[in-house]
Amino acid sequence: MHGGASALSIAAAVISLVALMAPTSWTGLPPIHWGRNEVRLCVALASPLAAVLVSSLAHWRIVPSTLDSPSRFLAAVSLMLVLCRSSTRSLIWADLSFALGAFASLGIMLLVPRDWGHGRLGSPFLNPIHFGDIALALGVLSVLSLNWWKKDSLPVRILKIVGLFAGLATSLLSGARGGWIAVPIVVALSLYVRSHGKSRMWKVLTPLAVAGILASVYVFSPTARGRIDVISSDLKQYSLGNKDTSVGVRLQLYEAALTLIREHPVVGLGGDGFRDAMNSLAEAGALTPLAAQFGKGETHNQLLAYLANYGVVGGLALLAIYVVPGMFFWRCANALTGPAGRAGLMGLTFVVAFSIFGFTVETFDLKATVAFYSTVVAILAAISSHNGASSTRRSNPAQ
Template identity: 65%
Template sequence: MLVSQSQKDMSTPATNSSPSFRSRSLFPAFFLLTYPAFTLLVNGGASAISIAAAVISLALLLSPKSWTGLTPIQWDGVDMRFCLAMASVLAAVLIGEMWHGVVIPSTLDSPSRFLVAAPLFLVLRQGLPRTLVWSDLSFAIGALTSLGILLIAPQGLGNGRISSPFLNAIHYGDIALILGALSILSLNWWRKDSLPVRVIKIAGLIAGLAASVLTGSRGGWIAVPVVAALILYVRGRGKSRRWKVLLPLAIVAMLAGIFVFSSGARERVGDISSDLMLYKHGQRDTSLGVRLQLYEAAVQIVKNHPLLGLGAHGFRDSMQSFADAGMLTPMAAQLGRGETHNQFFAYLTNYGIVGGLALLSIYVVPGVIFWNRLSAPAGPANRAALMGLTFVVAFWIFGLTVETFDLKMTVSFYATMVAILTALATNEYKASSAARVPPQ
């Protein structure tokens, strides 16, 4: 009865009239509710809000505890592992560039965004459930926003593909897709949802899928079967045989419906086999063909410079030599000066194995934390762990076909979302003891 009562207490976000809600809770509550949507609505919004949140969080951590109401940080294993992982990418980039004797300040910006998320994580991990519960509808609102932008202010890209006015289709489609997945996973997260809330969250899933299809970002679609299998495995433990049969069939039917009724989705999937056939016959200047050429060049660089790579912009600056050697077509070399189209190859070629391991840590360390928290009693923390694991697995897959962290916006979005979800999954105030927490 204690757990159910605590969940009931947290079922509705507090309002200004609630005795448990103070002005100091207003900013984190508003931040948790609006961050995903604000990321897509405002150019630079993800970066600006994440930096503001980090500055405020750092100020809170350094201020006297009597002012902030926060308990002293105990620095347990979760705190240490998370913060070290978030700092490792910046450290690897600095080591690589110092080794090569050229430190380029602009290349430090994106890696530093991971570290910026650490203070936010430390503050949110100490937050009370009455504040954290404001994240309940944030993913649904973000997913609905992703579709709304495409319907109201689309940016045409040709070939039937659209995106937002300031974000390219690949990143936009990937973010919309993962927000849709998190929206459906948030069903009955903090309590048994009312019918209107359920409708909103289900609509969030549909909106995220629709936005992804409209952008034609097929690289992100690779994550769908993997994420679906992960969710079915985790959520299916202890479920009836009927549940284990009907839910996978419902997922397959939904995806088949998208394929049948969306000509754009069919064309994008069909282009894969067409591109492979052309590649085999020597026509390498296709979307897939260019990627395969760049991957071959990246593998060659890693073989020749395994430990610390070529240094900052090393992959970009090597494109002409590969083109001169006939390994890349002029078109592939030109596009390769923009990006490698694979996040791991980007770090491996520029910063070697050191950079690759650092990059891997920002997926693996939170992923392991989430996996361990799946064994927690059913409740908000357990569900947040599944959502977090889904998020990092999806973003890892997104990075197989595009550089997910070449934009400040996408780095900030990933780092901030991981900080939020890790804090929610490991918050020191467990749902089972929330009823014993004194009012704020």
């Protein structure tokens, strides 16, 4: 439902906050003992909102709408703190959620799709790029959840494997090629982490099998082949002076963003500053009218968007959203076994995938995508740090 992701994230945050404030005799939750990991994650989740406020106050201009999406990161803090202290039984409910999410995405694409133009399909309210990227992430998490909490039965294993293909199929139908860049990277990362204790044959044959699958998708899928081949065509058109192609518009916006960042490096232009600069840049000939029109919607690069609007302060806040959870999940994936270690691997691939998605689209300009990212990070971080979800340690990770 339109607005459902945002509403659910707020509801979860409010309920979690009440549970944290209520007497422990009512909730059964142990008191909070702040460790370094929890502090770092909480600070990282709060940093985007803080960066927006700092930039806004520096310009003596607060744009209320720009506070909305960053606040969803902060809303995930209370959820994470509650789940860290909840019973293991409540965490096990996460097991099939990613597979079911991937199936739901494909169901929407097949039953109630919306053509957003040029045959690009998405949901009725979420554009093809964001919808395809989220479906792809759900598919990857689905297959990584195999034997997560226990050895899965055959039907559950089939469900989770098919969930991967449901996510991939949805991504292909959306034509969101920016997200496809993440596939070989997260596959290589997952194989590297999972290679501990595996035979040499497994380490050789598994990457070859994955490479074969990816190559077959390019060969046998006209959609994938056409979307990839058009990149070289757009670049050629750009070199010949035709800048109003899909790739050309992005390159123009990137150049404009870099110019504005150099002019306003510390606190940026302020809320909606990049959007407000489009008309003047078009009049100066720095952008074509079409690129300026697209730029009023987004910068098509998450890091450049934060740097242009909020300066270095915003750039550091965005990196914190990726790097701090990523480092935490990396330690858990390499140091822990059992459900906690697997949650660490899932969280690591999820964060890396979303950071790659942000190269070609603003992943956090919509409340729905922020709510999705921050909630999944909160859930997987809670499981990774939950004592009941960790069976053994390979080494001693930083606490």
